[in-house]
Each structure stands twice: as structure tokens, then as C-alpha cells.
Amino acid sequence: MNAQNYSILAFFALLFMSTPKDVNAETIVLDFELTPPAGKLSVTDVPRNPRSFVIDEPARFSPGDKSDLEQSLTKMQDAPTYLVIKKGKLPVPADLYGNELLRRWTANQARFSALILCVNTPLPKIFVILAGRNLTPATRSELLKLGNAALHLADDQPDQLEALKATAAALAPALKIFTELYRGSPPQPNLTVPARNLSPPLQAQVKGRLYERSNTKKTTSQWDLLAAKLDWNLIRILSIITGCIISLVIALVILRRIRLHRPLYFPIHQPRHRFSAPYAGGSNAQIKYDS
Amino acid sequence: MLAPDDVFNPSKFHCPGCNATLNTASNTCPHCGFNAHICMARFPFKPPPLTRMMDSDNAIDTRGKKRLSKTIARLEKRFPQITVSFCVALLPNGVDGRQFGYWLLNRCPPTSELQAKRRLHHLLMLVDRNNETVSTSVGYGLDCFLDDVTLSKALHEAKDSYIRGGYVEGSIKWINIIRKKLVSIHEEAAAAYDRRFHLRHRNTTKETCAISEKSRKETLPPIKAQLSPQQERPSKLIATGRS
Known part of the structure; x- marks a missing residue:
């Protein structure tokens, strides 16, 4: 053989x-x-x-x-x-x-x-x-x-x-x-x-x-051709990073907005009573608005 | 826990009777002898309730009222302690708006305990259509922060709007100016509170407050008790300028 x-x-x-x-x-x-x-x-x-x-x-x-x-x-x-x-x-x-x-x-x-x-x-x-x-x-x-x-x-x-x-x-x-x-x-x-x-x-x-x-x-297809050229891992990482950055910026903007619009309280202090008045001592703030 | 009044560098104040500058609080003006009882005697009427919009003559149209109310609500939302009243009146000749504002703030009876507390942080804006003047008054709770100089400055900043757009436009402008100024004033006040009171006076607060309370009790008795029933008249007369 x-x-x-x-x-x-x-x-x-x-x-x-x-x-x-x-x-x-x-x-x-x-x-x-x-x-x-x-x-x-x-x-x-x-x-x-x-x-x-x-x-x-x-x-x-x-x-x-x-x-x-x-x-x-x-x-x-x-x-x-x-x-x-x-x-x-x-x-x-x-x-x-x-x-x-x-x-x-x-x-x-x-x-x-x-x-x-x-x-x-x-x-x-x-x-x-x-x-x-x-x-x-x-x-x-x-x-x-x-x-x-x-x-x-x-x-x-x-x-x-x-x-x-x-x-x-x-x-x-x-x-x-x-x-x-x-x-x-x-x-x-x-x-x-x-x-x-x-x-x-x-x-x-x-x-x-x-x-x-x-x-x-x-x-x-053209998509296959494009997909072949793209680095999908890099795109995914970039998308995640971009998403994180955008979320962070949005969160900062929201926090800033909340901070800027939060209610403010003045400290309470001992009132300076004067002229025997219970609530207010008066002021001299006045203007004449006649032109 | 109340902070002593000297924590916030309170400015000098003025006598509503003679507008003299005073350094110390006293029960009677050393220059003109003005006090609350004398003022009550000048306006022997039953005061109207202190509300956000006080316009007994319906001098402001609905749109103007809405805009004013919205502007005030914005300020009150940012500073929940503060309540604002906007009053338009036709005061008789010779009546000073500042004195009338002083009378309104002190004489209008609060409807509840809470309202009485809130009255200390009340901001009253009074427009006298007869004399074409605008005056402002604040309660004791605010006069450390919104002193006469600040209030007057804001009025002068809004003066153009008063002249061009009328008192509604001017008042909206003034309230917005004050709202913006109050933010920085609040920051300074909070810093001063932390720096001077919270750290240094922590242990002495009770003692100081007790002294202040004692001195307050030594002042004249409440004003309402001093008024006789005959002096009470409807407030409409004042609003229309008739005696």
C-alpha cells in the first residue's frame, strides 16, 4: 500500500x-x-x-x-x-x-x-x-x-x-x-x-x-464596514466617562441651584426695645417719588 | 437661644418723631420726648389688620397687586422669617409716613401668638399717595440687619423706577433690591453670629439674656392698655385722608 x-x-x-x-x-x-x-x-x-x-x-x-x-x-x-x-x-x-x-x-x-x-x-x-x-x-x-x-x-x-x-x-x-x-x-x-x-x-x-x-x-453593509473600523471598547469607555461627567455637572448645577434658593434664616437676637414700642422702633427711611 | 443685640454691630437709630440720630435705646426721645404713647395719641383710630396688600382705596389695579404679591412672596419664600406688608394710603397733609408706619407696625393687633412673634421680623412699606412719599419700617428682629442706611439706599436705588413707572413699579424694584441685599446681609450676620456669639459668648448667653429680659420688663406697660376706648375709630378715615 x-x-x-x-x-x-x-x-x-x-x-x-x-x-x-x-x-x-x-x-x-x-x-x-x-x-x-x-x-x-x-x-x-x-x-x-x-x-x-x-x-x-x-x-x-x-x-x-x-x-x-x-x-x-x-x-x-x-x-x-x-x-x-x-x-x-x-x-x-x-x-x-x-x-x-x-x-x-x-x-x-x-x-x-x-x-x-x-x-x-x-x-x-x-x-x-x-x-x-x-x-x-x-x-x-x-x-x-x-x-x-x-x-x-x-x-x-x-x-x-x-x-x-x-x-x-x-x-x-x-x-x-x-x-x-x-x-x-x-x-x-x-x-x-x-x-x-x-x-x-x-x-x-x-x-x-x-x-x-x-x-x-x-x-x-456600510454599517459592518464602519463597525469594523470602530473601537467599540474605547467608545463604551468614553461614553461611560462622558455620562459620568455630564451627570456630575448636572448634579453640581442642581446642588448649586438648591443652595442658591434655599431658605435663609437670620439669627434671633435680643430686640432693642425703644420708645416703649412692642414690635418696631421706627425708621427714617423715606423718599419722595414726585418727579 | 437668643444672641445679644450687640453681636451684629447694630447701627444708630432714629427717632420717628424728630428724626434725630440716637446712639442708645431709650423709652423716650431725649430730643423731642417722642414715645409710642404720644404717637398713639396722634392716630387715635382702630388700625386695620396688617396684611400683605393693604389698599383700602383700591388704588392699585389687579395686575399690579398680583405682581406686587408675587414679588413679596418671592422674598418671603427666600426668607421665611420675614413677612412683608405693602400699604397704600392717602394720608392728610402734615402727617409723616414714617410715624404712621411706626404706628401701624406697633398698633395693629396680632391675631395669634405666632403672629406676634413674626411681627418682630415684619417689613412694612408705606406709600402715601397724598404726599407722594414712600417710607419703610422694620420690626426689632430685623433692625440689626436692615438698618436705616440700607433701607434708604435701596429706596434711592429704586427712585428712578418710582418716578418713571409709578409706585407699584418702584416698590417691586425696591423689594427685589432688598431681597438681593438680604442674601449678603444674611451671610455677614451668620458669620458674625458664629464668630462672636456662638464661640465667645456661649457661656455667658444665659446671663446676658436674663439681664436683657429684666431691662425689657422695666419699660413702660403695653401700649394697648394705655389707649382709652374713645380713641378707637375706623381706619377708613385715615386711608381716605379725612379727619
């Missing part, structure tokens, strides 16, 4: 191992023909050409691990698989982000591409995003199962880095084999079937997100 056969076995093993994913992982399948480009979405610290197949923003991988992974992923040029560890929260939803990255990075001749995206937030989440062109529902379903199977491998790993490595190492050759198998049967762009028409057992296996033709008009 040669190496090619082992790969095929690995592929089918992966395919049949597809099980429901854990809550912190998700598989997304994208069709470049149906999912519109994000336009000028400046998610966009995203380079037009990736420096490498492994982009590790928080630098969690050791140089050795990174280069090993890089080497194994570089071999899969026909169906490139990228591993991106993003520092902080994603500026847009993962599907938009993945769409933007894969759309930019996937060469025209590549039929499929994959991205393993890890969002390095306090609650880390792993996304396996698989993308292709003119995907039939069957192909989408297969890709989805492939992604889920890759994620399943991560469950057995002791930590997240190992899980990412295992996922990437399994997904890259599996996607390559998938691409080679797919070449055997020509693409059928006009025969797409909505996911709801899939057989019930297959539907039950589909746990990830499946893009249907009717739902493919999802575009990046």
Missing part, C-alpha cells in the same frame, strides 16, 4: 468520523460564487497575499512548531489550508471574515481552500471555514462533514495549540484528496439543491452552517 492509499484511507476515516462538534468550534462552508465579496471591507489588517500559511498574531506557536506546520501546509498548494490565530475579537462575524480572507488568498486555479481560524479571546473559539466555487449541496455537505471531522480530532488534544495543529495537519491532506477526487467528476453548477431538500439522515449530520442560494444575498 503506497502513501497515496494511506491518504485516501485517512480521508475516508476522517469523513466517517464526523460527529457533532463541541460548543467552541464551528464549521462554515462558503461558496465564492454565492457569497458576495465583502468589497472594501477593511477587516483589514488582512494582507493581500499571506506571508505564510500560518499567521499567529499572538505568537503562541514556538518557532519550531510554526515552521513544521508551515512546511506541511505549503505542500498543499492545490487546496491551500491556512491557519490564522487572531488576536482579540473579530471585527466582523467569522463567516464574513473567513470569506474575505479566503477570497483574497485563494488563487483562481484552486478549487477549494480552507481556513482554520482561532479567535484568541477569553473564550477562544475555533472555526473551520471551507470554501469553494459552484458547490452543489452534496459537495457542501461533504465539506461540512470534512470540517466537522477535522474538528473532532481536536477534541482529543490536551491543549488548544495541539488541537489547532492536529486539525490543520488532518484537514490539509484531506482537503487535497477531496479536491483530487472532485476533479474526477465535473462541477455541476446548475444542479444545486437547497439544503432543505437533502435526505433527513444527511440533514441531521449537518451541524454547521450551510449557505443556501436563497440566503446568499448576505452582504457587508
Whole structure:
């Protein structure tokens, strides 16, 4: 049995191992023909050409691990698989982000591409995003199962880095084999079937997100573009500070107003009785108002 | 606890009879022999009740009364101790407004114990339409703070308004001036009270008050008791200027 056969076995093993994913992982399948480009979405610290197949923003991988992974992923040029560890929260939803990255990075001749995206937030989440062109529902379903199977491998790993490595190492050759198998049967762009028409057992296996033709008009709105550029944490902090200052000023104004209008009482003193009068001693304050 | 009267640097006062400046309080003016009994004899009428607006001739229109009342209410709200009366009368020739004000303040019977106490902080403003004069009088409780100089200054400041807008406008202006001045006067009084009385005289207050009370009792008996029943006549006569 040669190496090619082992790969095929690995592929089918992966395919049949597809099980429901854990809550912190998700598989997304994208069709470049149906999912519109994000336009000028400046998610966009995203380079037009990736420096490498492994982009590790928080630098969690050791140089050795990174280069090993890089080497194994570089071999899969026909169906490139990228591993991106993003520092902080994603500026847009993962599907938009993945769409933007894969759309930019996937060469025209590549039929499929994959991205393993890890969002390095306090609650880390792993996304396996698989993308292709003119995907039939069957192909989408297969890709989805492939992604889920890759994620399943991560469950057995002791930590997240190992899980990412295992996922990437399994997904890259599996996607390559998938691409080679797919070449055997020509693409059928006009025969797409909505996911709801899939057989019930297959539907039950589909746990990830499946893009249907009717739902493919999802575009990046101007709001998404703006939201991507805004630093919401800073805005929230500034809003709180501004609110506090305004409240303080209002409170001071109210206190000042209360103080200025509070009733005043003169001290009571011994009256200076004079001219035997009980209440008042008289005064000489008088003017004549005749002009 | 009452503060002694010298805590607030009381200014000199004047005799309502001869307007002479006096340094010490006495039962009779050393210059003209004026006292409350002589004054009562000059106005042998039954006084009208002391209310906020005293206008027996209806010389002020409703709008003017409303405006005056609102201005007075504003002052009374800021200084709840003080009650203000605005009186318009047609006094006969030769009758001095200041003496008449003095008579009104002392002669009008308070209806209750509380009103009698409040009378000490009463501010009376009297407009004599016949002689075209405005005079003001205050009770003993205020004369340490609103002395004759302050009252006269305020009247002179409001004189333009009196001449241009009439006595209603002028009086509104005067009351507003006094209200503003009273704020700073109150501040000074409170500071003086804290500085001189509250700290220094705390222990001697009772003694001082007892002496003052004793001296007060030695003054002449209440004025009302001195008046004979024949002297009481309706106040309308005064208001209309007829004898």
C-alpha cells in the first residue's frame, strides 16, 4: 500500500468520523460564487497575499512548531489550508471574515481552500471555514462533514495549540484528496439543491452552517464596514466617562441651584426695645417719588 | 437661644418723631420726648389688620397687586422669617409716613401668638399717595440687619423706577433690591453670629439674656392698655385722608 492509499484511507476515516462538534468550534462552508465579496471591507489588517500559511498574531506557536506546520501546509498548494490565530475579537462575524480572507488568498486555479481560524479571546473559539466555487449541496455537505471531522480530532488534544495543529495537519491532506477526487467528476453548477431538500439522515449530520442560494444575498453593509473600523471598547469607555461627567455637572448645577434658593434664616437676637414700642422702633427711611 | 443685640454691630437709630440720630435705646426721645404713647395719641383710630396688600382705596389695579404679591412672596419664600406688608394710603397733609408706619407696625393687633412673634421680623412699606412719599419700617428682629442706611439706599436705588413707572413699579424694584441685599446681609450676620456669639459668648448667653429680659420688663406697660376706648375709630378715615 503506497502513501497515496494511506491518504485516501485517512480521508475516508476522517469523513466517517464526523460527529457533532463541541460548543467552541464551528464549521462554515462558503461558496465564492454565492457569497458576495465583502468589497472594501477593511477587516483589514488582512494582507493581500499571506506571508505564510500560518499567521499567529499572538505568537503562541514556538518557532519550531510554526515552521513544521508551515512546511506541511505549503505542500498543499492545490487546496491551500491556512491557519490564522487572531488576536482579540473579530471585527466582523467569522463567516464574513473567513470569506474575505479566503477570497483574497485563494488563487483562481484552486478549487477549494480552507481556513482554520482561532479567535484568541477569553473564550477562544475555533472555526473551520471551507470554501469553494459552484458547490452543489452534496459537495457542501461533504465539506461540512470534512470540517466537522477535522474538528473532532481536536477534541482529543490536551491543549488548544495541539488541537489547532492536529486539525490543520488532518484537514490539509484531506482537503487535497477531496479536491483530487472532485476533479474526477465535473462541477455541476446548475444542479444545486437547497439544503432543505437533502435526505433527513444527511440533514441531521449537518451541524454547521450551510449557505443556501436563497440566503446568499448576505452582504457587508456600510454599517459592518464602519463597525469594523470602530473601537467599540474605547467608545463604551468614553461614553461611560462622558455620562459620568455630564451627570456630575448636572448634579453640581442642581446642588448649586438648591443652595442658591434655599431658605435663609437670620439669627434671633435680643430686640432693642425703644420708645416703649412692642414690635418696631421706627425708621427714617423715606423718599419722595414726585418727579 | 437668643444672641445679644450687640453681636451684629447694630447701627444708630432714629427717632420717628424728630428724626434725630440716637446712639442708645431709650423709652423716650431725649430730643423731642417722642414715645409710642404720644404717637398713639396722634392716630387715635382702630388700625386695620396688617396684611400683605393693604389698599383700602383700591388704588392699585389687579395686575399690579398680583405682581406686587408675587414679588413679596418671592422674598418671603427666600426668607421665611420675614413677612412683608405693602400699604397704600392717602394720608392728610402734615402727617409723616414714617410715624404712621411706626404706628401701624406697633398698633395693629396680632391675631395669634405666632403672629406676634413674626411681627418682630415684619417689613412694612408705606406709600402715601397724598404726599407722594414712600417710607419703610422694620420690626426689632430685623433692625440689626436692615438698618436705616440700607433701607434708604435701596429706596434711592429704586427712585428712578418710582418716578418713571409709578409706585407699584418702584416698590417691586425696591423689594427685589432688598431681597438681593438680604442674601449678603444674611451671610455677614451668620458669620458674625458664629464668630462672636456662638464661640465667645456661649457661656455667658444665659446671663446676658436674663439681664436683657429684666431691662425689657422695666419699660413702660403695653401700649394697648394705655389707649382709652374713645380713641378707637375706623381706619377708613385715615386711608381716605379725612379727619
